Amino acid sequence: MIIGIDLGTTNSLAAYINNGKPEIIINERGNRITPSVVNFKKDDSVLIGELAKNQQIVNSEATITNIKTNMGQDIQFPIGERSYTPVELSALILRKIKIYSEKYLGIPIKNAVITVPAYFNDNQRQATLKAGILAGFNVLKLLNEPIAAALAYGVGRKLDEHILIFDLGGGTLDITLMDYKKNLFRVLATGGSTSIGGINFDKALSDFVLHEFQKQYSINLKEDPIAYQQILIHAEKAKIDLSSVEETRIFIPYITATEKGPIHLDVTITRNKFESIINEYLKSTEKLIEETFNQFKLNSSWMNSIIFAGGSTRIPSVERTVVSTIKRLNGKGKINVYHDINPDEVVAEGAAILAGILSGELEEIEFYDITSHDLGIEDNNGSFITIIPKGTSYPCENVKLFTTAEDNQEEVIIHVLQSGVNGNEREYVSLGKFRLSNIAHAKAGEPNIDVRFSIDRHEIMNVSAVNLDTGTIKKVSISGKDWLLTGDFRERRGRGLKII
Ligand SMILES: Nc1ncnc2c1ncn2[C@@H]1O[C@H](COP(=O)(O)OP(=O)(O)OP(=O)(O)O)[C@@H](O)[C@H]1O
Ligand SMILES: [Mg+2]
Incomplete structure (x- = not known):
């Protein structure tokens, strides 16, 4: 059994495939969603979910909310004599989900698909993966939330071909344009904001x-x-x-x-x-939809349908704004609006569908996503050189030719970077560094060095540098499992806390 988990800013939930259909797993209080709230008690126990949310007023210093907005950041939340990272806090929420899912389903659960926002950069994804492992899961896949929503609507029923997925949850707005044909989903453009929710x-x-x-x-x-x-x-x-x-x-x-x-x-x-x-947010939403549309040269009347996900799409003026913006952009085209799946649950259902596909219970589908950030390297001036731009559909491969900056330079350092930290496209995340050595003595600018970036279907990025003059090759795979071996991580894993 593999479960699908929507680890949300405000609420988290899990689903699984039962008789070929996704079904939400009910928590021990009989609820379908569990607030993503953690509250530490004076003893070594920790409350998660509704119980923690109820402590928000009386015990606010020991209560942590909106953890997801801090994922991937190097910060600590001090609680009493200890402090906790966003990864540890998310792991507690995931452990809670694991415990109630096992109770509900009556079997041990090890394997999971966890959803992440499409805009999450590598650090934020790694943090989510770590949290999953720390909670005792074998995380088979991190699935982008809008793709999950599309899977929930698209698999097992006939969807129209060109879809806008509008996901407005507690912390973020995700806008995705996708096309869908015969079990093949392709993301065309993405947009949104981390400050609307x-x-x-x-x-x-x-x-x-x-x-x-x-x-x-x-x-x-x-x-x-x-x-x-x-x-x-x-x-x-x-x-x-x-x-x-x-x-x-x-x-x-x-x-x-x-x-x-x-x-x-x-x-x-x-x-x-x-x-x-909330009018200023509605105005920004309209602009963001328009920007996402303009990223891709769409014919008017391209759009067929809108999928709504996220609890905040229940606000009537949000729905009105989205529909009227799309109608304006789409000219005379007819639009179907889908909201027959509960917007709080659609992402978890999609995660369960992928879980069902991975476990062989459901028919195979294919989906192609696009990169959410620029990927590139740092040059000798410290500037960022883009190799795979944001919005590139993958699997893909791009090559750029580089050379040396100084005479008789014997090695170059390839520093792989991804743009975008906390929504700032000019800040960079370091994904790895390696050297290409033994460059034959030559004048600056003479050696030819090919730097090749590729991303495969499993979102694993490989970077290689080839000295074309000698054929020397150096490669790294940015699959991000290296941290699993670090002492710091193993140590923290041992910290026992009783979950209530
Ligand atoms: N009927 C409603 N009307 C307005 N807002 C609602 C309604 N129901 C839920 N919400 C809001 O939806 C938000 C939670 O939505 P959801 O559970 O989809 O978010 P999330 O998945 O935790 O967040 P994110 O996707 O940003 O990580 C909360 O801010 C909640 O107040
Ligand atoms: Mg969500």
Whole structure:
């Protein structure tokens, strides 16, 4: 048995194939999704999911949320005398999923497919892989979330050929254009933002509530962490209400007090007001869809269908914005809008479908993805030279000719880099370094050195440098398993924590 896991910013869940169909695994509380929240107790136990989320107000210093937005970064979350990396925290969430899945299915689970955002760079993917291994999984594949959503809709039923996948979750917006023909999925263009998501809407709505309260009582509740936490939690609830009703009210009794006595917070919000509060995000969304469309020279009326994924696509104005933008870009073309799969669950279902394909339960399909970042090397001036640009469909291979910078230079160092750290395309992640030595003495600029980058179907990148004058070859495979052997990682693996 292989399970598919959607490790989300806000919520995580798992699914498996039962009688040829994906089915969500229910957690021990009877719920289909588990909040991606971790809370450390004073003893050596740790709460994960709903239990941890319930501690957010009373015990906020020991509660960690939005871990996924920090994946791949070198940071630590201090809790008491210990501190935890995003990898360790994600591993705790994955362990929780492993435990409840084993209980639900009644068998030990070892193998998993885990989904990641399409924009994740190599560091963020490696971090996710590490978290999976640390949790005791054998991670067979990291699957891009939009592809997972497309698999959930496309496998086993007839989909139209040209699809936009619009995934707006808690932390991020992912926009993907794909085509689909006879069990072959091909990603054509990707776009999105790491600063548009449900959390941003919650914060914007909280700011409005704080402002209203301040107008009424001249008290700034943002300075009171417990009050602010409460407002954030109520703002999320109000936002969710406003997806189905036109008006809601946030009422928090005894939120603060003055010498005159306790004060209650009581603010009414209409759907219209909420829409104006998130309007700047809607405008950015429109622009990002347009940019993604323009990456690829599409005929008007190219698009056939839209797939919605992510809890935030339940907001009526989000759906309206996406549909109207696509209609405008697509001219007279007819658009089918798919939302018959629960947007919270579609990514996990897709992960389960891939798990089913890998285990042989489902029919084989093929999918071709594109690179999400520029890949290249550093030249002698420290500048980045692109070899495989962002958006290249793979499997692929690109070669560039280099030479030496100094007379009689005997070796060159090939430093492989990937663009984009935390959404900044001008910052680089180092993927590996190697030397090509024994270059015959010659004037600067005379030796001919071919640097070849290739990416295979399994997303493994090989980089080689060939001295064309002598035929000397040096190669590295950037498959990223080297870290498995490092002492630091093995040590951390041993840290025992009791999961509740
Ligand atoms: N009915 C609703 N109306 C508005 N927002 C909703 C609704 N249901 C859920 N959400 C929001 O959706 C977000 C969670 O969506 P989802 O579970 O898809 O995110 P995620 O997968 O954890 O995040 P990401 O994909 O960014 O990693 C939360 O911000 C939540 O408040
Ligand atoms: Mg998601």
